[in-house]
Amino acid sequence: AQLQELLEPGAHTTVATRIIEALDVPWVVLLSMDSFYKVLDEGQQALAARSDYNFDHPDAFDFELLVSVLRKLKKGKSVKVPVYDFTTHSRRREWVGKTVYGANVIVFEGILAFANKELLKLLDMKVFVDTDSDIRLVRRLQRDIMERGRDIVGVIKQYNKFVKPAFEQYIEPTVQVADIVVPRGGENFVALDLIVQHVHSQLEKVRERLIESTPSNPAAAHKKASRTEAVLLLRTVSL
DSSP states (O other): EEEEESSTTOOHHHHHHHHHHHHOOOOEEEEEEEEEEEOOOOOOOHHHHTTSSSSSSGGBBHHHHHHHHHHHHTHHHHTOOOOOOOOEEOGGGGGGGGGEOOEEEEEEOOOOTOOOOHHHHHHHEEEEEEEOOOHHHHHHHHHHHHHOOOOOHHHHHHIIIIIIIHHIIGGGGGGGGOSEEEEEEEGGGHHHHHHHHHHHHHHHHHHHHHHHTTTHHHHHHHHHHHHHHHHHOOOOOOO
């Protein structure tokens, strides 16, 4: 399987990568919500430098652009995706040339993936990954210090002021809209197997519909199913 990856280095979740490995389909797009943070103005950048900007509020994301990108990908169209720079809190210039193409499966990963009604409509399968709060804090410390040039005092300040309250207000309640809840994250192999089986069953249903649509020429139907797979066999899994 080929993977077109749109996550910042080190930002994969264990769950996302293990699902992709198990799916074993020709082409997968891995899309991160982190790519769609809004560009900060000078005042907001000053707040961010003091760890006083709330990156964990839904308003921090460009949902209009995100929804537009996912809609195009689900239709099999190519689309440009931003690359967000967490050190400057802006979109890198090279994102203009960051072209992504429709795929057999789109895996969309983001902590606020269920916070927007229009986005929810595009998600064929919604997965809530439930991880222990201590583990979440440790992962955030490792990521922000090692990958984003932050200091431990600022990370903990931001966690207590914004991250924890945002989880309780915007993230934890959305477990109600999830199709599957995965306790213990990537170590829950039973849950991961169920997700993979469901995606495969949905892909097979679409193939069968394509073949049935041209019963007079089975060979042509199979060829059509294979050729149009990247356009029609899309299942967006949100993590």
